[in-house]
Amino acid sequence: xxxxxxxxxxxxxxxxxxPGIGRRTALRLVLHLLRRPNEQTHQLASALNEMVDSIKNCxxxxxxxxxxxxxxCASNNRNEEIVCVVEDIRDVMAIESTAQxxxxxxxxxxxxxxxxxxxxxxLTIESLVGKAKSGSxxxxxxxxxxxxxxxxxxxxxxxxxxxxxxTMSTIARGISVxxxxxxxxxxxxxxxxxxxxxxxxxxxx
Amino acid sequence: xxxxxxxxxxxxxxxxxxPGIGRRTALRLVLHLLRRPNEQTHQLASALNEMVDSIKNCxxxxxxxxxxxxxxCASNNRNEEIVCVVEDIRDVMAIESTAQxxxxxxxxxxxxxxxxxxxxxxLTIESLVGKAKSGSxxxxxxxxxxxxxxxxxxxxxxxxxxxxxxTMSTIARGISVxxxxxxxxxxxxxxxxxxxxxxxxxxxx
Numbered sequence: 001x002x003x004x005x006x007x008x009x010x011x012x013x014x015x016x017x018x019p020g021i022g023r024r025t026a027l028r029l030v031l032h033l034l035r036r037p038n039e040q041t042h043q044l045a046s047a048l049n050e051m052v053d054s055i056k057n058c059x060x061x062x063x064x065x066x067x068x069x070x071x072x073c074a075s076n077n078r079n080e081e082i083v084c085v086v087e088d089i090r091d092v093m094a095i096e097s098t099a100q101x102x103x104x105x106x107x108x109x110x111x112x113x114x115x116x117x118x119x120x121x122x123l124t125i126e127s128l129v130g131k132a133k134s135g136s137x138x139x140x141x142x143x144x145x146x147x148x149x150x151x152x153x154x155x156x157x158x159x160x161x162x163x164x165x166x167t168m169s170t171i172a173r174g175i176s177v178x179x180x181x182x183x184x185x186x187x188x189x190x191x192x193x194x195x196x197x198x199x200x201x202x203x204x205x
Numbered sequence: 206x207x208x209x210x211x212x213x214x215x216x217x218x219x220x221x222x223x224p225g226i227g228r229r230t231a232l233r234l235v236l237h238l239l240r241r242p243n244e245q246t247h248q249l250a251s252a253l254n255e256m257v258d259s260i261k262n263c264x265x266x267x268x269x270x271x272x273x274x275x276x277x278c279a280s281n282n283r284n285e286e287i288v289c290v291v292e293d294i295r296d297v298m299a300i301e302s303t304a305q306x307x308x309x310x311x312x313x314x315x316x317x318x319x320x321x322x323x324x325x326x327x328l329t330i331e332s333l334v335g336k337a338k339s340g341s342x343x344x345x346x347x348x349x350x351x352x353x354x355x356x357x358x359x360x361x362x363x364x365x366x367x368x369x370x371x372t373m374s375t376i377a378r379g380i381s382v383x384x385x386x387x388x389x390x391x392x393x394x395x396x397x398x399x400x401x402x403x404x405x406x407x408x409x410x
Contacts, residue, residue: 032224041254052238052247090232
């Protein structure tokens with residue numbers, strides 16, 4: 001692309017470094033900025049700057065937070081003995097919105113992925129093992145996505161926590177509520193039969 | 206969405222105001238910013254700020270430019286008597302990349318669209334009429350998109366320039382080079398037959 005303006009080109013270059021945004025989309029976004037009042041762009045810029053400069057990770061669960069100890073970890077209504085292991089803040093938000101979980105979280109910050117150069121030492125696994133060793137955890141619930149990387153990470157943590165007297169469970173995989181059986185993939189359908197639950201239990205939800 | 210951090214929420218709110226970016230995509234982009242070095246986000250922010258604060262419009266063609274008179278208007282190799290009327294800088298970039306046009310441009314800044322509240326007074330039509338009245342233009346080429354708004358804008362300008370001794374033409378509509386006839390829409394195919402050109406002319410390209 002041949003830009004008539006260096007300023008425009010710089011802005012497009014910066015925006016197109018974001019994931020999933022190519023140069024054409026970047027140009028469209030940047031031209032939109034030029035069409036609206038300058039203050040709005042200043043606000044955008046300072047919101048981004050403030051965020052990266054001032055944001056913290058909760059020292060306990062490693063979730064993104066404005067303060068040292070996040071709201072969930074600081075709450076008295078949470079059972080700190082049940083820890084749900086998730087990949088990042090989006091998973092915490094998803095589980096929180098179900099209002100079904102009253103324990104606390106442990107945010108790994110990713111999954112073990114040799115392809116992307118992410119090893120166990122890049123995640124917050126050591127801190128989780130530390131908590132388990134201190135005896136403050138009774139149950140760990142694995143809630144990572146069921147991909148190869150997720151399964152690897154689950155298994156790695158499982159081996160680390162083995163013998164520490166921690167119950168380990170994983171969230172149920174099965175047919176989505178409301179889904180038709182004929183459209184479900186075989187692996188999920190197969191697992192949902194193997195892991196069937198007593199009918200009385202299903203009535204409680 | 207329930208954010209654990211006000212700073213994160215602010216950033217997501219700002220980013221999700223961009224066109225075509227919802228809150229989920231905004232969160233994904235913003236989390237990406239948190240994963241990379243802070244300086245990169247500062248660079249992004251200052252590129253956007255500098256752009257909106259310092260960018261100019263060429264005083265002659267109204268295209269986006271860093272200087273008072275854009276490169277194309279300032280060039281000696283351009284025929285200033287042939288003016289191509291386009292909507293915005295993207296059209297200029299598209300036509301420039303063909304290297305087939307040696308005239309200059311006139312950037313309208315949009316199309317007449319009563320639905321979006323854009324009238325002729327919001328565009329740079331007056332400046333184009335001024336140029337035509339001063340006698341510096343011999344031919345105007347309309348290169349707006351062939352939508353209702355584009356056609357309206359073409360016709361409005363046509364009426365304004367009528368009788369000023371300016372030749373007015375519009376870019377050819379037809380089947381794309383390399384396209385199969387069977388997949389072309391009927392309107393385009395119909396027009397391409399009505400506006401057929403002498404075979405010898407087609408050999409020149």
